[in-house]
Amino acid sequence: MAAARISAATERAPGRRETESALSLAERMPRLVLEARRVSTTLAHGLHGRRRxxxxxxxxxxxxxxxxxxxxxxxxxxxxxxxxxxxxxxxxEAAHNIWFWIDRSASMGFASDLALAPKVERALVLGLALADTLVEGGERTGLLGLTRATASRRIVETMAQALIGDAAGLEADLPPRAAPGRFDEAILISDFLSPLEAVAGAVRSLAGQGTRGHLVVVVDPVEETFPFAGQAVLHDLESRLSLDVGDAAAWGEVYRTRIAAHRAGLAEITRNQGWTLTLHRTDRPASEAALRLLTLVSAARGTG
Incomplete structure (x- = not known):
């Protein structure tokens, strides 16, 4: 059996840089806003909006x-x-709003060599690009617990500024308690590595108001494949604990099985509430997930 030992991470431990990076987005936000604008521009031509x-x-x-x-x-x-x-x-002008929640907790700072961007950057670009495109299509969008829903053409800047000023949100790995309208929609973007019971509770809380929703699971390709062998040290960026693994390859199959079970649990949570689930890997273009979400929102509006 492969040996393992749990220890507290030190100040110099790998993962520290990613954690600090996830907690200091202000200097990167201008670049992310520009990237979001670029993605929304590529989506605009195919958007079938609700302006009528x-x-x-x-x-x-x-x-x-x-x-x-x-x-x-x-x-x-x-x-x-x-x-x-x-x-x-x-x-x-229908009384519908689309609310976003974007996870910026420490685990979202992770990025492997296979990724195009850290999870938190990809999540922010996705959220901002979708908000911009939806506003162009005639929707009102906002951030759960942070801003009101608006159809302002400066929605990207408004959301970016609110996120920069939201220090408390850096510690939250689940959306805040909120009360959207009965016919509103929620788009939650995270790695959703929290316990399934906690995720289910957050989704039920929103769905109980009559809100429809979409979970966007942002994952690094390494988190999917666990391509490690030999001795390895794994770090939990949330708890700051480390796991010393004597034979990483032997742990790989167990890890992949547990990840598959977690994903199946997320799928069941969304299915039970009539929500949708989208898996987005950070080695793929952001526009892929954004286009899928726009299609899902459009489909939900058509049945609303």
Missing amino acids: AGPGESFWQFRPFVTGEAAARIDWRRSARDDRLYVREREW
């Missing part, structure tokens, strides 16, 4: 006047510029 005519306050578009409509709807200023009559349509 209806009893809202925001101008949406002009369209030709149709015989039989009330003459009071004609926009005479616009019509004067053409030889046709035009109606000023306003945007349909």
Whole structure:
């Protein structure tokens, strides 16, 4: 049997740098905002938004006047510029909001050599890019427990500033208690390595309000495959404990089995509440997960 020993991590222990990195995002946020804008731009062309005519306050578009409509709807200023009559349509504004929670706890700072970015950076880019794209599509978005839902074109900057100022959120590996609206949606982005009972409780709390939701599990490829052999020291970035493993290869199969069981548990949690589950590896482009989430949100809106 492979030998193992648990010890307290020292100040110089591997993983310390990743932990501190996860807790100091302010200097990296401008770069992440730019990356989020880039991802949202690539998604914009394929977005089938919810902007449509209806009893809202925001101008949406002009369209030709149709015989039989009330003459009071004609926009005479616009019509004067053409030889046709035009109606000023306003945007349909439903009482739906999309709320984000982005895990920034210490475990999210991990990044292996196989990853394109640390988990926390990928989670932030995903959340900000999705919010930006959804606002462009006519939605209102916000951060659970931090901001109100808004359709502001500066949603990325608003969310980034709120995250930078949220020191308490750096210690939370599960979303805060919140009360979204009955027809709202929640997008929770994390590695979800917390105990399944805790994750289930957080999801039930949100779903109990009638909120629909989506779990986005961000994983490093190394966390999926456990490609280690020989003697190894594993570090828990949350508890600061270390595990000295005498034969890492022998532990690999057990680890992969437990990870598979944990993922199956997450799938059951979401299935029981009618939510969705998306697995995103950090060696893949952020746009892949973002496009899937946009499709899921669109599908949920179609059945709402």
